[in-house]
Amino acid sequence: MSLAEGEWKLSYSSNGVHPGAAFTFGTIRTGYYLTDAFEITYGDIDTGDTPMPRADGVRFGQDWKSAATITFEVGVDAVDDAPTQHGRHGANLDRLSVMGQVWDAEALRLRFATPAVLSTVQGGRARRFYGRPRKWAPAASKLTRQGYTPVACTFVCQDDTAYDEVEQVARIDIQPPPHPGLVGPLTTPLTMTGRSKGVVQGDRIVGGTKPTWPVITIYGPITQPACEVVDWWKVNLDLTLDVGEHVVIDPRPWARTVLRNGNASVAGLLYRGSPRLEDLRLPVGRQDFVLRGTDATGTAYMTVAWRDAYSHL
Known part of the structure; x- marks a missing residue:
């Protein structure tokens, strides 16, 4: 109902x-x-304020x-x-x-x-x-x-936080689809007609009023996979996924897990330069997701799922 x-x-x-x-x-x-x-x-x-030593006021903390x-x-x-x-x-x-x-x-x-x-x-x-x-x-x-x-x-x-009931899901392939290019016959002068869609491959809109948590699922075959949110952060894993295998990075407060095939924790295989799970949030606005790694078949892909987040209903 x-x-x-x-x-x-x-x-x-x-x-x-x-x-x-x-x-x-x-x-x-x-x-x-x-x-x-x-x-x-x-x-x-819960404030982190501390008194200023031998002075008026306080020093604001976290x-x-x-x-x-x-x-x-x-x-x-x-x-x-x-x-x-x-x-x-x-x-x-x-x-x-x-x-x-x-x-x-x-x-x-x-x-x-x-x-x-x-x-x-x-x-x-x-x-x-x-x-x-x-x-x-x-x-x-x-x-x-x-x-x-x-x-x-x-x-x-x-x-x-109040979250949107509808979950957004973006699929990102490691190999972008081929561009059709120009189709003949062509006449001069060449002109472009119509309006641009304004959204490039992999570009998605994160709505709401505050950053939200993504759930990242990477599907093999791929070696050393990485999910990058361009201009914000990149999370890397030192592992190899075969065909039919996947890894889920879930930074939500009630999860905070990195699981291979749904049961084996591989959080220890995160690269040192990756952000902490508690810092893996998607900013509000237009974001570009990129899957990186080595895949000779070009068939690896990932999904990024999130719910828009609001500071009130």
Whole structure:
């Protein structure tokens, strides 16, 4: 079910016997509607300021921002689920049990660094946050027996960023496609007509309002592959990928991995001159991605995937 305006969806995968979730709430049609506007609380800044020795003022250092927290007040409504008061009471308890199970997120709590996804549509824009559900507190209410219970709950984000729901993916081949050149018959004087597309091979637009994380996947056959974002950074690997092999460089805060064929870590094969994973972000604007390396077949390629990032919804 696609999200309607004002709706939210909490989703994560299962883990053994612990089920995953795809829980939608926020509007009346879901049975879990917001009774007040949601609130995004941005975390405090951990400043690196130090006093000036034997002088007035402070010396500013590096500052770090903590995560954002989203708070909801939800009305769990089962008033129309049964014709009797006894039935409405039972239906409301069932709905509370469903929401409580989702918010408990035991499938996540037992896994290191794994976030849930909280998606929403606000002002016609589809956005998502990465994080984990935390507080879940149904209020003691006499209305529960009538089929309605208010609940307060929170979601702690991995960072303070909202990401576009749509993932952008660019494919870059190690060998550019051949140019067709001029096609005869030709007459003089030669002139060019039509408008340029304005986008060269490998050129892509990174939207949003702040830098975002890419996920880089390089497919063999290739030796000493490198992904370069022209004028910004280049990450190199000292390895050889055969046909059918691939390596994924994932610098996102909840991953920070370099995996060969999905399971073997090859982070130690990054060249010393490569940026740290935490510095591998794509600037906003037009970017040119280049795949470098040695491939006698000319068939190696890579994909760069990202979600545009925003400082607010």
